Amino acid sequence: MPLTPEQLVATQKANLETLHGLTTKAFEGVEKLVELNLTAAKAALSESATHTQALLNVKDAQELVALQANLFQPLAEKAAAYSRHLYDIASGTSAEFSKAFEGKVAESQAQFASMVDNASKNAPAGSETAVAVMKSAVAAATNAFESVQKAVKQASDVAEANFNAVASSATNAAKSATAAAKKAR
Template sequence: MALTADQILAAQKANLETLFGLTTKAFEGVEKLVELNVTASKAALTEAQSTAQAALSVKDAQELLTLQASLFQPLAEKTAAYSRHLYDIAQGTGAEFSKAFEAKAAEAQQAFVGLVDSASKNAPAGSETAVAVLKSAVAAANNAFESVQKAVKQASDVAEANFNAVSTQAVAAAKTATASRKR
């Protein structure tokens, strides 16, 4: 089965569209990351200013300890929120790349199945067994690929659930530590 010039051009055009689409998605992810960091930096600067002013207005050691203890919980919450936003940006960008990969993989699978079908139709007489074995191997490979995709998706879901649980526990631990220091 020989490819025509039109088929080659169409494939190249599709590949370029995919490349430019993924490049755009990557830049969008970087833009979101920069925006997150600028926002976090502005907030940190504003908080540093108010914290410095509060520290300068402290009258005794007990007030200083109370101020110090009151800073830990918000810091942990903000760190967890920042991590969550960072994870969401990475997850969203990664999902776009995964979608594109899955689409290209599905196209490649279809093209390969078409090639096998075409080859089997043009196979010499008496090669039915070899063609059946080849088709069976292709079907098994496709099933294995789908199983791997499902396993990766499940592992990703478990990792996300674990990340959420750890973030929640970290904020709760900071609240507990702050509450015990205030006493």
């Protein structure tokens, strides 16, 4: 069954709409990243000025140690929060791309299956074996793709769990370091 010009135009239009949507999502991700970095830079500049002023007002070494100890825990927590925001932006944008890709793959699989069904209806007598092999290959390819999707989802879940564990460990380590520095005073 040959493609008609209308089908080609409709396919191209759908592809352009998908491309526009993905480009828009990519720019939204970049905007969020720029906003996050500007916010972090402003906060770092402000905190640096405040910390410098506090350093200039230090009267003895004990006060200096206390000031430095109080700096570490918030710094680690802010770094963990920044990393979490960064991860959320990246995973959100990636999820949009994955969703679009999966939709296009499902649509292509459905079209291909429809084409195989149409071809099998119009196949000459005696080609039932070839048609069955073709349908079996399509089913195997579909199952393989679904298996890969599941594996990627599991790997993504493991990566997120590991990221959360590392962020939690870093925050706890900073709290421990702060507590140890306070005891040393």
